[in-house]
Amino acid sequence: MKSLYIAEKGGYWYKLPLKAKFFSLALLLLGILFSAHQTVLLFNLLVILLLVAPGSGGMVLLSRLKAFFFFGLFIIIFHSILNPANTIKVYFFGLEGALYGSVVAMRLIAVVAIAQSALITTPPKKIFLLFSSWNKDLGLIMFLLVGFIPVLEQELVNTSQAQQTRGLTWNNIIEKLIAYLAMIIPVIIKALYRAQGMAALLFLRGYDSQDRIMAKRSLKPLWVKGSRILIVFSLLFFLINLSLFAGLRLKVW
């Protein structure tokens, strides 16, 4: 399966150990979710982009964010015209709605930048290894899925061709719905039977989730040399945002 991972471009997000990277990105994400004021959010967005973009292949990240820039623009325009809180209007663009829309758009772009930087620099196999270290079965489910989805896709193509030779068409919405059912039901039934076979194979090969301890050994611990600065920085980012959020809510400032 094709994933969002892009092979090594040489940024520092590539070199970080997995646990440290995900921990610091999660803290940055929490910091973003707690920043509600537009000025704070704008500053945070700039910090995030400066921190994340050079470390994860720069232009790749920005090209993936391009669609969200346009969607953000759409959100701002939509809310500036239709938001019910609009009172001050310039022609038909309301200022309150535009402000609300820009907060949402900036938050969206920051969240996507963080998530994409994690997925660009980490191959899915390693993320599943992280799952395996929490629970063995969880990791197994993810690893089995990687092989299972292409099989289902092929099954879908086969079924679609078989049904088309029997005269299936989809021109209007009712026909489309019937076509959907005619294609998905055989795929589901075949998938269930395949599941039975694969479960028997797992049993025959002696899969017992209690014995697997590989994943835990292959992952570096959180607090290692080389990732400490980033963890401390993201912790500070989170704490500052949390205190700003609490201060704004409790009207300390």
Add this chain to the structure above:
Amino acid sequence: MNRNLKILIIVVGIGINIIGGTLNSALKLPLFLDTIGTILAAVLLGPWLGALTGILSNVFSGIFTNPILIPFALVNGVIGLIVGFIALKRGYEDYVTPIIIGLVLAIAAPLVGSPIAVYVFGGLTGGGVDIIYGLLLGTSERIFTSAFLARIPTNLVDKLISAYLVFFIYRALPPQWKMLSSARREKKAEAS
């Protein structure tokens, strides 16, 4: 063996969710149809593993296609929980249960999904629902209410179709598949 089969049913459920969504967008239907696997897994395996199926399917497609899908894992998880508990209570063999499930999910899924959509996207989806959302925003003057109401009609049709699809598949399954769910129901009946 039983444990392995459970794992594989979760895998199949996630696969069906993803393939169902893909086929839906390929046919350009104005629905979602990406919760069929969650409902199937919840009926066969019970509420908690059903919720796990839902959450993992969004996490998996988030990792492989678009990370913004990951927050909506909550919606899929709640669908698994609700279907699982209703199926545990009523079984899934009569014609009424899918209607109940469809109606409950048509309210519950937007109830969980709209706050996430409002927080992350400002209530917009980039699709046809936005027109209804805009019209409602003009009349109801509340962002959350409009986003919630705009999502109900699509969800109602979507979840009813999904529930009945799973219902007909479940009825046609051989008895050894139903054992997983009926054994659990009997155990619960004995306990109470």
